[in-house]
Amino acid sequence: MPKPTTPRTATTRWKKLRTRLIHTRPHTCHHCGRTLNPNAKRGEAGAIELDHLEPFSRRPDLAHDPANLVLSCQPCNLTKSGKAYGDPIHAPTHTLPLPTSQDW
Numbered sequence: 741m742p743k744p745t746t747p748r749t750a751t752t753r754w755k756k757l758r759t760r761l762i763h764t765r766p767h768t769c770h771h772c773g774r775t776l777n778p779n780a781k782r783g784e785a786g787a788i789e790l791d792h793l794e795p796f797s798r799r800p801d802l803a804h805d806p807a808n809l810v811l812s813c814q815p816c817n818l819t820k821s822g823k824a825y826g827d828p829i830h831a832p833t834h835t836l837p838l839p840t841s842q843d844w
């Protein structure tokens with residue numbers, strides 16, 4: 741069952757912005773590169789969510805700024821919730837040794 745729409749995303753302004761961004765941007769998740777499905781409903785696999793790079797909780801003034809909005813899959817948007825782009829969630833979880841560090 742889909743989550744109820746929050747008042748912030750129920751406004752005509754938000755819906756028009758969402759529609760415009762979905763129609764003008766590539767249908768891939770900004771964070772993981774997953775292909776998104778513009779026909780999927782909220783909660784379905786591949787559903788498109790709009791993610792605020794600077795979270796709404798920190799920068800409500802950028803809530804409708806297209807430069808602050810990216811297309812995201814739901815798992816990435818939920819994982820990132822409240823974190824700004826560049827916060828630790830996006831840092832590499834491991835590093836590979838350089839090839840030159842091996843003994844030959």
Ligand SMILES: [Zn+2]
Pocket residue numbers: 769770771772773774812813814815816817
């Ligand atoms: Zn993603």
